[in-house]
Ligand code: NAD
């Protein structure tokens with residue numbers, strides 16, 4: 001079969017892998033290749049044990065791999081042989097030099113641009129899939145258009161809005177596809193090429209186009225707005241705990257205003273994940289760069305409240321458990337940054353585990369998908385840490401359970417049996433408000449939800 005389009009994606013991570021699998025599945029006449037510098041990752045994508053856990057992903061990859069979806073380490077060949085190149089490399093927060101701890105680290109991004117320049121033998125469309133600071137496309141254009149050999153590059157911005165745990169659904173039925181381009185003839189033509197790819201399965205009215213800087217900025221702003229809602233409700237949860245209000249009731253009442261809406265108003269131990277914090281800090285850095293200190297301060301407060309909420313969770317535990325955790329055994333239910341993923345990047349569980357160990361507690365970490373990552377995250381930290389996958393067994397002999405990830409399996413356990421196996425008085429700190437608090441209390445637990453009055457037997 002002759003292929004209509006040859007597509008390459010550089011970066012086989014949480015975005016590159018699933019996104020390309022969806023394109024391959026929806027566009028059988030496109031040949032899609034995903035390359036990465038990490039050979040283990042590519043080997044895993046080519047195996048039955050994919051490098052990431054995502055509901056529905058195994059089936060999607062199985063249906064397309066070897067047909068029109070290929071994973072490879074041959075970056076040079078990939079660049080030579082493909083006309084449309086997505087770049088989906090990591091863009092973490094810079095950890096050194098100017099802007100350390102705030103700015104985006106663009107070294108992987110720039111290296112990719114230089115590789116594209118070096119190995120291209122024909123004109124190409126290069127698409128920013130990674131999340132980037134505004135005006136990155138300008139830097140890309142400057143790097144790519146510096147040769148006069150007739151090879152031209154059109155840069156597009158096409159940010160990804162998928163959330164982990166629901167990536168396959170989000171890719172199949174996106175709220176919107178955003179494509180930013182230059183308003184030149186070739187920019188518009190390149191944009192249409194990408195619109196045509198998505199139009200294979202996304203309704204036309206959901207594919208929106210914009211100027212390239214608006215597109216880059218919209219991605220940072222979307223994440224900032226989402227994180228801001230979580231910090232807003234978490235800030236209110238602190239007030240609820242003082243005022244004997246119930247944050248779930250408050251968020252339901254507030255969210256029923258159609259102008260506000262009900263989503264992303266669940267109080268928690270704070271947001272985690274590889275992107276919210278890094279993208280807000282990147283936005284803050286950008287604002288400071290342009291001299292907009294008040295705007296920067298405003299957005300930075302979203303991150304500050306998130307750190308405050310995590311520390312508050314530890315302080316609540318300490319306060320409830322008679323101001324000492326030393327020598328106590330505490331079970332952590334969940335280590336992933338959210339349910340339905342094994343990803344632990346920036347998971348609040350990492351901070352909470354560290355703090356508990358600082359207090360000289362012994363911890364038992366339990367998670368259905370994230371134990372491997374948890375072991376890596378906690379390597380080198382002093383203290384007594386155990387890993388037990390089964391949540392009921394993990395709680396045996398513990399003084400407290402701290403529920404950190406909203407996995408469904410925690411909702412319907414045999415709480416009587418768990419209570420019987422624990423040290424007394426037994427505590428539950430529900431960092432996600434997903435348990436039946438009254439039932440746990442009736443069994444004998446002292447129950448501390450987030451943003452609600454505790455249910456205690458003292
Ligand atoms: P990731 O770390 O899982 O994957 C990035 C991959 O790029 C890695 O496998 C790495 O080895 C590879 N890579 C780095 N430099 C390379 C090079 N020069 N050549 C080839 N491969 C290279 O990251 P991710 O979570 O997929 O995120 C990628 C980008 O997408 C980031 O900018 C992120 O902000 C953005 N994003 C992520 C999500 C998400 O849910 N994870 C959602 C939307 C947007």
Ligand code: UGA
Nearest residue numbers: 160161162163164264265266268270271272273275337338
């Ligand atoms: C988020 C965005 O939702 C995606 O649109 C975006 O593409 C992605 O970041 C990205 O750029 O990386 P993700 O981080 O995968 O996706 O997951 P979310 O569902 O947004 O959850 C983020 C964190 O907020 C999790 O720790 C979650 O538990 C927490 N959260 C979410 C709450 O504490 N309360 C809520 O009401 C919702």
